[in-house]
Amino acid sequence: GIQVEQSPPDLILQEGANSTLRCNFSDSVNNLQWFHQNPWGQLINLFYIPSGTKQNGRLSATTVATERYSLLYISSSQTTDSGVYFCAVGRGSQGNLIFGKGTKLSVKP
Amino acid sequence: GAVVSQHPSRVICKSGTSVKIECRSLDFQATTMFWYRQFPKKSLMLMATSNEGSKATYEQGVEKDKFLINHASLTLSTLTVTSAHPEDSSFYICSARDPQTGVGETQYFGPGTRLLVL
Numbered sequence: 001g002i003q004v005e006q007s008p009p010d011l012i013l014q015e016g017a018n019s020t021l022r023c024n025f026s027d028s029v030n031n032l033q034w035f036h037q038n039p040w041g042q043l044i045n046l047f048y049i050p051s052g053t054k055q056n057g058r059l060s061a062t063t064v065a066t067e068r069y070s071l072l073y074i075s076s077s078q079t080t081d082s083g084v085y086f087c088a089v090g091r092g093s094q095g096n097l098i099f100g101k102g103t104k105l106s107v108k109p
Numbered sequence: 110g111a112v113v114s115q116h117p118s119r120v121i122c123k124s125g126t127s128v129k130i131e132c133r134s135l136d137f138q139a140t141t142m143f144w145y146r147q148f149p150k151k152s153l154m155l156m157a158t159s160n161e162g163s164k165a166t167y168e169q170g171v172e173k174d175k176f177l178i179n180h181a182s183l184t185l186s187t188l189t190v191t192s193a194h195p196e197d198s199s200f201y202i203c204s205a206r207d208p209q210t211g212v213g214e215t216q217y218f219g220p221g222t223r224l225l226v227l
Contacts, residue, residue: 033215033216035218040220041147041200041202041220041221041223042218042220042221043153043202043204043218045215045216045217045218048215086152086153088153095141095143095206095216096143096155096158097143097155097204097216098155099145099152099153099154100152101151101152102152
């Protein structure tokens with residue numbers, strides 16, 4: 001099956017700093033999503049981005065499908081950005097997602 | 110946006126009992142829902158794909174007689190953990206695709222159910 005690797009596994013930032021999270025995947029996909037899991041466990045959709053670049057406020061994402069990686073950029077980080085960021089990919093018609101192990105982000109005030 | 114709810118949010122039960130978890134799509138119809146399991150500080154693992162009106166498709170290693178899935182309507186899927194044991198304690202999360210308003214193949218996730226089996 002498809003392998004999904006996220007890096008770094010842990011990241012500690014000072015409030016206001018910028019960061020880049022990476023997701024590598026081992027095969028072609030037709031679905032790639034970035035999620036933020038808050039401390040209560042809720043997965044929040046950040047981006048649906050199987051290819052190209054998108055921006056939403058302080059967050060942006062880029063997927064280079066031909067090179068099988070995606071990047072999530074967080075600018076001017078805030079303490080509320082803390083949590084685990086997951087990349088998940090999918091292929092096929094059913095739409096089931098395969099998750100990476102996540103990047104745990106801690107933003108310090 | 111698309112909203113998915115789960116009930117209950119938290120359940121504690123005795124070993125040997127069965128527990129039912131409901132997953133509802135509140136503002137859209139979902140022909141396909143997914144059930145995931147997450148252990149503490151771990152990633153999400155897909156357990157099964159639930160299709161309305163047909164049998165669920167289980168991932169390798171997931172016991173279908175242990176984790177019963179029913180998708181009787183376009184807005185409701187249920188997961189029943191039968192004869193629960195302490196090793197079944199986990200965080201169970203469902204998701205659904207909104208083919209009408211979702212972007213592409215976007216999946217929307219419920220808030221999860223924390224199961225503790227004593």
